[in-house]
Amino acid sequence: MGVQRRQWSDLPDEARAAVEAYTGPVLKAVPTGGGLNSGLASVLHDADGAVFVKGLPADHAQAWTQGREAAIAPHVADVAPRMLWHVRAGDWDLIGYEHIDGRHADYTPGSPDMSRVAEALALLGKTPCPDVPVKTVHRWQDYVDRPEDLNRLDGVALLHTDLNPTNILVPGDGRALLVDWAWPTRAAAWIDPACWVVWLVAAGxxxxxxxxxxxxIPSWSQADAVALDMFARVQARLWAEIADDTPGRWAEGVAEAAAQWEKHRT
Structure with a gap:
């Protein structure tokens, strides 16, 4: 289901008042280009600075992702912008994050962002998955040849799994931060680096x-060749399905990259 993008001024008075209870009066709202799965994605400027706000109508089919992001946020403060508040009002679910002045990651060959992203994923790979609702290896059950193949993906690490470069924020201090935690997953730590491979192939x-x-990334070495071969097939099948269901060239490009990786592995 698509998400209709709204402006700050489009929100009901009750929702805006609930946000301003945290921020103070909003002086300017600047929509952002990221947050493709958000009904609202804006930087709100107040007298003391700025905050990034993302949200969805409370009755939207994907509104549950807001609660999941809010639950994960305290556990990923080392690799993600800090969550400031989470509020539901005026039939909207809204989360405020510290505003980080940065750009999306550059995945093209030779980019200095490669090492920055690797460092962020290495740090995340050391994070045990907290006892909060997340996806599990069963999210991939439709793409494996045999149910027992899922055992190769099992683990206790917290994963991001959606490593689109627009979900990586690079501020000016040399870090890379992971944003948009709608698909956190408890599984083997090497899976995030493996998901990253597909996006790197898509980038050239x-x-x-x-x-x-x-x-x-240290966790990559935890996967044997059989596991990587199997996960490459999973990614190729998953992205082929996404490309079939998603209009636009971007999904086709990622599906082609996943198919290239599968061919390389086999």
Missing amino acids: HTPAEAERQAAA
Whole structure:
């Protein structure tokens, strides 16, 4: 289901008042280009600074992702912008985050962002999954050949799994921060680097080059060749399905990249 993007001024008075109880009067609202799954994604400027706000109508089919992001936020403060508040009012579900002045990651070959993203994923790979509602390896059950294949994906690490470069924020201090935590998953720590491989191929790396970048992340070495071969098939099947269901060239490009990685592995 698509998400209709709204402006700050479109929100009901009750919702805006609930936000301003935290921020003070909003002096300016600047929509952002990210947050593609959000009904509202704006930087709100008040007298003391700025805050990034994302939200969805409370009756939207994806509104549950807001609660999941809010539950995960305290556990990923080392690799993500800090959550400031979470409020439901005026039939809207809204989360406020510290505003980070940065840009989306550049995944093209030779980009200095490669090491920054690898460092962020290495740090996340050390984070045990908290006892909050997250996805599990069963999210991939429709794409494996045998149910027992899921055992190779099992683990206790907290994963991001949606490593689209628009979900990586690079501020000026040399870090990379992971945003948009709608799909956190409890599974083997090597899966995030493996998900990253597909996006790197889509950005112009060969599969072998993308795997070398992923190998800079310690958890990558935890996967044996059989597990990587199997997960490459999973990603190819998953992205082929997404491309079939999603209008637009971007999904086709990622599906082509996943197919290239599968071919490389096999």
